[in-house]
Amino acid sequence: MVYVLNQHGQPLMPTENHAKVRILLKSKKARVVKRCPFTIQLLYKSTEYTQNISLGVDAGSRHVGLSATTKDKVLFESDVELRNGIVGLLSARRQNRRARRSRKTRYREPRFDNRRRKDGWLAPSVQNKVDTHLTAIRRVHEILPVSRIIVEVASFDIQKIKNSDISGTEYQQGEQMGFWNVREYVLFRDGHECQCCHGKSKDRILNVHHIESRKTGGDAPNNLITLCETCHTGYHRGTVKLPKSIHRGMRFRDAVFMGIMRWAFYGRLKEIYPDVHLTYGYITKNTRIRHGLPKDHCIDARCISGHPDAVSYGTVYYQKKARCHNRMIHKNGILKGGIRKRNQAPYEVMGFRLFDKVKWKGRECFIFGRRSTGRMDLRLLDGAKVNASVGYKNLHLLEMRKNMLVEERRKAVPPTGKPVGFPARHL
Incomplete structure (x- = not known):
């Protein structure tokens, strides 16, 4: 195509x-x-012949499915992978900032007046995903005359997932109702007993322990457990192991994200494009089952577009949002002698940048790592290894790195029909 x-x-x-x-x-x-x-x-005047094209958008917190279709043909299909490491990067930045201030400006007075948020503010991790949704849709509009956009949004009842019998006023009474803070709730939930030794240590001092690190799991009750002082200290020293029965509870990060972003994304989309419509997941699932289609992001987007029987020509574009910059100057680990190793690599190494698209032995891949000697680590966009050490002289640069990396993938065309080409009237 x-x-x-x-x-x-x-x-x-x-x-x-x-x-x-x-x-x-x-x-x-x-x-x-x-x-x-x-x-x-x-480069010459041509006819402006177009057809009605529907763009189906399967919005998500990790992957976005896109499918532009006419009544009988799929014109474009894409699977977009979103960034999911922004929370960790912000936590690392906060850690470094606090450590630097404790070293340099220990007695600086606290300031809070410069932390006011504008109306419509979204957390950086959510804002980045919303912006990536809009960027992916804009790039489809740049190559196809899309006349209609249909977006699938999802709403999750997290309290219903936790408690299937909840109803009425119970929605207004959370699990922490009647407790001063999360710590008091966790101690009450665990019966004020160490969940590791169950009182065998005879230690009366109780601590609330993070099952996963606070940076990774946060302060949610399902990530906290009660441990006595003896077990807590021994665990962090490596002398005590927690039972296998202690593990983090269910995660609701993706569900929370979809609940936050669905109306913000839909509102931004309505401001940019005139013809935007909503649909819901149960409708998509019903359409996919009735037409006997497999579960996939692109297939769901095809059902959302309103043309589930459109014939695909077998090409799906896999896209991945890449980090634009890395402004962390030094690594967190300190070497002998108080030396802090630099974290930033040179802008270019032998004329190549990170995530440049290159060709090696007839195979297209991306640069995932560079060495000062000119050896490159080549991988596919999903991280599959091609070669961990290839000389730069053996590489042919195809495309310089972009914020949205694109890779073409071929899939088997379903045996429902043979793709039919459009007449090249405008050519």
């Missing part, structure tokens, strides 16, 4: 007439705008 732009950069209907595309490029009547997905721009 080749995506086509007119003389003014506006998208037209794509074509599968590759011979015609080669002739246009060879005769200088068109130029290549984008390599993946392959897009050309016509």
Whole structure:
């Protein structure tokens, strides 16, 4: 599938007439705008023929499914992987900032007046995912004349998940009702007894222990357990092991994210595009089952678009949001002599940057690691290893790194029908 732009950069209907595309490029009547997905721009006046295209968006907290379809054909399908490490990075930054202030400005007075949040503020981790949703949709609009957007949003009743019998006013009475803080609730929940030795140590001092680190698991009650002073100290020294029965409870991070972002994302989308509609997960599931389709992000997006029987030509674009910058100057670990090792690598190594798309032995891959000697670590976009040490002279640069990395993947075309190409009327 080749995506086509007119003389003014506006998208037209794509074509599968590759011979015609080669002739246009060879005769200088068109130029290549984008390599993946392959897009050309016509350099002469053409007809503005388009069809109605529906874009289905399967919104999520880790992956986003996109599918642009007409009544009988899939024009574009993509699986977008979102960033999920922002919470950890912010925690590390907070840790470094507090350590630096304790060393440099120990007696500085606290300041809180400069922490006011604007209306509509979202947490950085949520805001980044909302922005990535919008960026992925905008890039589809850049290559296809999308006329309609349908978004699937999900609402999760977290209290119902925890307690299936909850009803009425019980929704207003949380599990911590009647307790001063989380610590008092956890001690009461565990019966004021150490959950490791169950009182065998005879230690009356009780501590509330994080099963996962606070940086990873937070201060939620399902991540806290009661331990006596003896067991708590021994665990952190490595002399005491917790029973296997002690583990963190259910996570609701993804459900909370979907509850926060669904209306913020939908509102932003309505401001940008005129024709935006909502649908819900149970409708998508029913459509997928009735048409006998497998469970997949792109398949769900195809059902959301309203054309579940549209024929796919077998190509899915896997996209991954990459980190733009790394401003951490030094590593946290301190070497002998009080030396702090630098965390930032050079901007370029032998002319290559991190996440550059290269070609090695006829295979397209990405640079995931660089060494000062010029040896590169090559991997696919999902992290699958290609070669851990390849000389830079053996690499051919295809695309410089971008904030959104794209990789083309081929899937088997279902035997329901043979893809039918569009007539190249605008060519």
